Amino acid sequence: MLKKSRGFVMVDSLLALGIISLGLFSLVGCQKVLSIQQDRQTRQLTAARLAKEASDGYRLYHRPVTIKRLGYRAVAGAGKVIVRYQGRVILRVTA
Numbered sequence: 001m002l003k004k005s006r007g008f009v010m011v012d013s014l015l016a017l018g019i020i021s022l023g024l025f026s027l028v029g030c031q032k033v034l035s036i037q038q039d040r041q042t043r044q045l046t047a048a049r050l051a052k053e054a055s056d057g058y059r060l061y062h063r064p065v066t067i068k069r070l071g072y073r074a075v076a077g078a079g080k081v082i083v084r085y086q087g088r089v090i091l092r093v094t095a
Contacts (some may be wrong), residue, residue: 043085043090044090044091046070046072047074047085047090047091050067050072050074050083051074051076051081051091051093053074054066054067054074054076054081054083055093057076058077058078064077064078071085071086072084072085072090073085080092080093080094080095081093
């Protein structure tokens with residue numbers, strides 16, 4: 001049986017540590033990207049639901065409707081719906 005030298009064992013261990021570290025950094029990076037994407041999709045879904053609710057209100061009452069909820073503001077008028085979140089336009093639908 002061949003004996004491995006101490007230097008070879010140390011290099012082998014450092015290489016394994018590097019590969020494991022690279023895997024962990026990749027996992028953390030992917031998790032962060034997925035979290036950002038989920039937040040964006042949640043905002044888009046909330047905006048779409050609020051826009052539908054506001055447009056339904058306009059269709060029923062035939063006057064401009066404003067809905068404020070959780071930092072979102074949806075305004076439905078004649079042929080348009082605008083949803084804002086923290087002052088920025090998230091969704092705009094025009095006829």
